[in-house]
Amino acid sequence: MKKTVWGKSLLGISALALGLTLAGCSTGKTADKSTSDKKVTITFWHGMNGPYAKALDSIIKDFNGSQDKYVVKGTAQGDYTALQQKIMAGAKSKSLPTISQTTYTTVPDYVKNGFITPLDPYMIDGADKLSASDLKDIYPAFISSSKYQGKYYSIPFSKSTRIMYYNKTLMDQLGVKMPKSWEDIQAMAPALKAKGVMAVGFDKSFDMELEGLARQAGNALVATKGKSFQANLNTKQTLEATHFIWDMIQKGEAKTAGEDIYGDKAFTSGKTLFYVGSSAGVSHMKTGAPKDLDWGTMPLPTYKGKSATELAGNDIVMFKSASTDQQKGAWAFMKFLMSKKETIKWAEATGYVPLRKSAVQDADFQAFLKKDPTSEASVKSLPGGFQSTAFIGFTEYRNNLLSAVDAMLTKSETPEKAMGDLQTKTKQIIKDNN
Template sequence: MKKLRQLLIFGLCLLTTVTLLSACTSHPKSAASSRVTITFWHGMTGPRKTALNKMIRDFNQSQSKYKVIGHSQGNSTALQQKITAAAKSKTLPTIAQTAYTNTPDYVKGGFVTSFDPYINKTELSDIYPAFLQSSKYQGKYYAMPFSKSVRVLFYNQDLLKQEGLSLPKTWMGIQKLGPQLKAKGITTIAFDQSYDAELDGLVRQSGASFFPRPNNKVNIASKRALAATHIIWDMLQNGTAVTAGTDGYGSTKFLAGKTLFYSGSSAGISTMLASTPKGIHWRTAPLPSYQGKRATTISGSDIVMFKSASTAQRKGGAAFVKFLLNKKQTIYWAEKTGYVPLVKSAQMDKGYQQYLAKNPTAKAAEQSLSFGFQDSAFLGYNQARLAMLKAISEMTANHVTPEKALPALQTQMEQIVKSAQ
């Protein structure tokens, strides 16, 4: 009997020990499961997806309240289709990557919410004004900047030296080189399939605008806009400039050594470096000025937050966005992807300056941020942009004059803006 009692006591102690160990080992799992899950839809693939996944992991490891789960939707087109479908089926994520110009449509649809209650203005003071201005709609920050690039001028160092030329500082300077280079079988400049970004910047430098700005009327057909448009249109007509056509990007002709200049996106620099044939040497510079003014278009995407998210998820989504916007993360993102840093303090960062010294082709994009701009977002923007692209196509493919194309486009723009109100 005494031996039986000893066995029972031993068994009870063993059971108690196992229970305590089980409780101790299950505690971390319980803590992890208490995190608020933040779902993030994006359109990044390849090396950019890899870089973003690292930033997500770093955020998750930096705190214990939230867990961000990223979902790549393949590309931006598929992503926007998924957002539209999810809005209808009420299966939206917490946050998603999108073009800031989609914000007015999302606000009208009633499925996005503002970041204002979750981000203080002081936390935005380091961000470049051009990024913040476009993120604001109806006085609220319905979007936060994420991945941004600018248009820059690529130039062939070998051709420039061969012809004994210096880098032109103005669009007129580029235009004047045309006849001299054409006589030697060299095209002055290549554009992508459409030169809408360059034309948008030129018209902005003239004092006009392709798209209506807040409290301003459409003024595409003004004398100033027509004169700016003729800079590119005239070069295309006399064969000193060329568009990419079926190549898609003007970099193809540029890297083949057929053009002295190429105007393209800074986000394509890494791809161009990997595709440059032996014997071709090129660098980048900010786009030239026009009539003493400088302007370059900023492209890219922002992050929006959806109303269907809980308050806790919204706080977590905002915390993640603030993490992406801190100096360290935005510099990492710029170095790994070719996008530009989103904050001004990056310019003063010793590490980033060392990166630029080792990667001189990235300097022009960083130098262009002070005069970069984004078009104002408004209801009907996407229709207006399609109308703009069609007008440019008519001027390019069918040789329609700016004097005919721009007044017709202005009429369309006015109708689009009026019908969207």
Template sequence: MKKIVNLFLVCLLAIGLAACSTASKSTDSKKQNTAEIPTKIDKPVTIEFWHAMTGGLEKTLQTMTQEFNDSQSNITVKLVNQGTYDDLNKKLMAAAKSHTSPVMAQAYEDWMQDYINNDLITDLTPYIQNKTVGWTDAELNDIVKVFREENTWNNKFYGVPFNKSTEILYYNTDMFKDNNLKAPTTWKELEKAAQTLTKGNVVGMGFENAIGLNFPTWVQQAGGQFVDSDKEKVTFDSAEGKKALTFLNDMVNNKKIARLAGEDNYMSDPFTRGDVGMYIGSSAGISFVGASAQGKINWATAPLPADKQASTQFQGTNLVTFDSAEDQQKLAAWEFMKFLSSKEQTIFWAKNTGYVPVRESALNDPEWKKHIEENPNYAAAEEQFDAGYYFPHLNGAFAMKSAYSTEIQAVLVGKKSVDQGIKDAAKNSQDALDKASK
């Protein structure tokens, strides 16, 4: 997997973002959130969309953008590749400071939190609710619930979901067949399979170098709570948190039946070489694994194994519009967002990239169902929708993630004990949240 980093209120909101997704908009909410916006592009407008897509992902985005441009008389979208996600984030912050922000960009929810705090991105609620250019209630509620909720702050909708993925289990079907194994569904089965497959030069299990970022999933699978978002308090220094980290550390450092990607950078490389029997990675890596594995190994995917409960974080970026853009540019960006998130385009994107469709209608569409039937490796991600979550909206979330991922990583590379690592991770994470709230 290359350059893939590493997921709710209509009853109260006019834009239909409540858990009761079939509720209608209220008149009062409409009045509260509606703002005057242009509804027609009356002259040629060119907008820049900064992104971090590479390889086949970028080619697919280029195809979609060209189709959109060809369908427009006054809108032209110019794609600008800004490198990795880290590069994109740094360039967006630099552009904001120099007042040279693009009209549109990809953004993770923790980036969006900072943008919102600094009034950098546009509240899309008026566009969504507008009778001329907006979405109907049905169109809004068609967005998968977890993605609607992820893009909602204080009853306002700030982004449109785009490239969404989640972690899945990749496994070598030949190795599993030779050892009479089935895809593991629990931690115990995962550990047993890893133990069985570890022989000679083969290590049973693999984890990405960025496994620390996904530690919330393991804590929640163990039945714990990672953070109390209402109180802005870290809660993973707990029995469940220690159980999760001990499980991972035992596999990697004590039993030697798992390894990190290390110098390989991404686990897909040792997996497709046959150096590991299975690994956990992003569903967006399916196309990369498929291309690399061709002629070398046979493989399949499965949902993440769980302990006390299933849990998986939905990852990937959203589409945002920067508030510095002119009104006509904002409208052009909204039209492009609607296009990219339409049923037809989200199916096309998912079929060609390994990301998941962002609309319920797309998930239920015969074209997508046929694709899943013909390409069963794509099924594992959407099978986890009911267990999906997104990282809570917290001031300091970006710094918090850096804090705990660094400490979890230190444990898994043998530099700290489990107790010390989780203690330091919790302290540094809480410090990040406290600093951001001042």
């Protein structure tokens, strides 16, 4: 269950799968278009499990009861990796649902293969469109990543931020003050190591923290350049950011989770003082941390004087194979998910963040944050949130990024070697596909 919500290291699917030729897949029709009472059925594939699936089922029930034209039927497809594999298989066999969760970074590949449809006829031009104030109310990083080649192909849904967890019990014992910057953590690390505690823990891969530090240093790992893209994997800024983390790990002042996948175990057992993870993991921390552990959350520290946090999670796309009536119903459901009331309900139940500024400012949600301060860090991080640059071949690039980090951790490759090789591979992916 836990694998469905923590970070994005589990979101990659093979480049081979994304490269499948899917000619003609957009002509198929989704089965089960209506129920016996003549309501149009909207089939919805998702990767939610456990309490997250329960929360989503509740929202689906809300929508189905709010009108009498459509009925949404949600189906969990396993974890995110299994979901992406089923989407590709469904496209090939012409058996796609009406809509599905997916990462926004898969959109370029889906558009290339021709099986998702733009949302503009409903979202921007339709009778039930989002108003200008709606678009302004949704956090810019969320709405901007929904757009590809000038058209909206997805809507944001289950979104999280990277945050820092701190062990207040251990901080008090060690006499450590709350850090404001990554440089503060680096400075306190040697003294903590001498006392048998590592300063900070990461998940199995530190790729998201690397990207965050690079952004804070003023450098996107892959940036938009005109109508194409530019790889910045071995620039001075990127290598400095990589060394910042890698050097601490080499010195035994920081650690990755290894086979534990997530760094919460080392954190809750007192092996690390701080832990960088997903805000969606707060609910797991509440149930998994020892009852006598006094822990809290904070936005990620600054680096070189700047704040930034990578936004992760999933969007929702609509497939061309759906009928016109299904597409209309799917849009009605999508708009419902983005409404202030429902995005607040989703955030409170799951630990994902609200999509709208007005939702965060809502008096009831603010009251919720006062009762549950561990959820505050995620919403405080939103103004500095960013998302990776999406491009055709992103999944292949991301898998290569994870391999580069793994090579630094397990094969003793230096940042210069691992990131240099990644630069070469990424430039070739961009050249071949964009």
